[in-house]
Amino acid sequence: MLPKNQNMTGINIKINKIIEYWNSELLCSLESSTSHADVDLAYLDNIIENRELQKILSQYRDGKQGKCLDVGAGYGRFTKTFLNNFDEIILLEAAPIIFTHLQSLWGGDNNIKCISETFETFEDQNQYALIMASGLLYLYEDTLVRQFLEKSRAMLKAQGLLILRDFIAEPQRVVKSSYVRDGFCHYREPKFWNEFAKASGFELLQIDRSKPRLTLLRNSRTLTVLSSLHIKSVLKNPLIVNMSIKFGDWKVKQDEDVKTVFIVMRAR
Numbered sequence: 001m002l003p004k005n006q007n008m009t010g011i012n013i014k015i016n017k018i019i020e021y022w023n024s025e026l027l028c029s030l031e032s033s034t035s036h037a038d039v040d041l042a043y044l045d046n047i048i049e050n051r052e053l054q055k056i057l058s059q060y061r062d063g064k065q066g067k068c069l070d071v072g073a074g075y076g077r078f079t080k081t082f083l084n085n086f087d088e089i090i091l092l093e094a095a096p097i098i099f100t101h102l103q104s105l106w107g108g109d110n111n112i113k114c115i116s117e118t119f120e121t122f123e124d125q126n127q128y129a130l131i132m133a134s135g136l137l138y139l140y141e142d143t144l145v146r147q148f149l150e151k152s153r154a155m156l157k158a159q160g161l162l163i164l165r166d167f168i169a170e171p172q173r174v175v176k177s178s179y180v181r182d183g184f185c186h187y188r189e190p191k192f193w194n195e196f197a198k199a200s201g202f203e204l205l206q207i208d209r210s211k212p213r214l215t216l217l218r219n220s221r222t223l224t225v226l227s228s229l230h231i232k233s234v235l236k237n238p239l240i241v242n243m244s245i246k247f248g249d250w251k252v253k254q255d256e257d258v259k260t261v262f263i264v265m266r267a268r
């Protein structure tokens with residue numbers, strides 16, 4: 001349960017259950033976006049995803065300016081990349097225990113403000129150049145996604161970017177969540193994102209993998225062998241990171257399982 005002093009009045013009950021989950025399980029490391037993962041692999045993925053995010057920002061933006069909002073920031077693993085691209089950063093995190101840690105990591109920086117609230121209750125007259133949400137919307141049903149996109153559109157400047165790090169699958173599938181009480185994981189098709197983007201005042205710019213496939217490295221047996229040889233930290237080696245980026249499989253194939261992607265939209 002969330003602490004009593006956390007005012008949850010009026011928040012959609014479904015979002016409350018999602019936050020309850022994160023607040024009890026937390027994130028497994030500073031670099032991880034999730035509660036249960038291999039920490040060395042999460043470290044590797046985090047470097048790769050930050051590089052990909054930087055590439056996207058360089059492609060669609062000029063220089064370091066404007067304000068950015070990271071919705072569900074977790075421990076703020078994209079914050080350094082935001083600092084390289086924006087003057088002002090708002091890290092929004094609704095799970096109280098995760099927020100406390102986020103605040104202790106980033107609260108001392110003058111360009112960063114940490115706020116403990118859900119996106120749905122957050123009110124701000126500011127016009128953002130970027131809104132980012134990583135690891136959120138797959139737990140949202142369609143109506144909540146629609147509300148999220150419409151609110152994001154209203155908070156963005158014209159030409160502002162919305163970047164979602166989420167999952168896609170073709171054909172799309174809905175799976176009962178093993179973690180969130182009464183929750184479901186929605187792995188949607190690119191077609192869904194295209195239609196929802198258009199209907200909410202966005203132009204869909206791209207949907208690309210956030211990290212390469214790396215089937216061998218992600219195999220649990222490989223990780224067990226590396227671990228038993230006490231060499232799993234090799235995954236953090238810059239050479240392995242660079243080789244993964246260069247030689248990893250970045251193609252989005254239709255018949256493959258769920259994949260993690262950056263969905264990039266621009267406010268019309």
Ligand SMILES: C[S@@+](CC[C@H](N)C(=O)[O-])C[C@H]1O[C@@H](n2cnc3c(N)ncnc32)[C@H](O)[C@@H]1O
Pocket residue numbers: 015018019022023031032033034071072073074075076077092093094095098117118119120133134135136
């Ligand atoms: C999957 S974790 C991802 C953390 C971080 N974005 C990352 O990629 O590493 C999702 C985070 O978003 C927070 N969160 C989920 N829904 C939210 C909402 N509606 N408003 C604010 N925070 C939310 C959760 O508490 C959790 O810390």
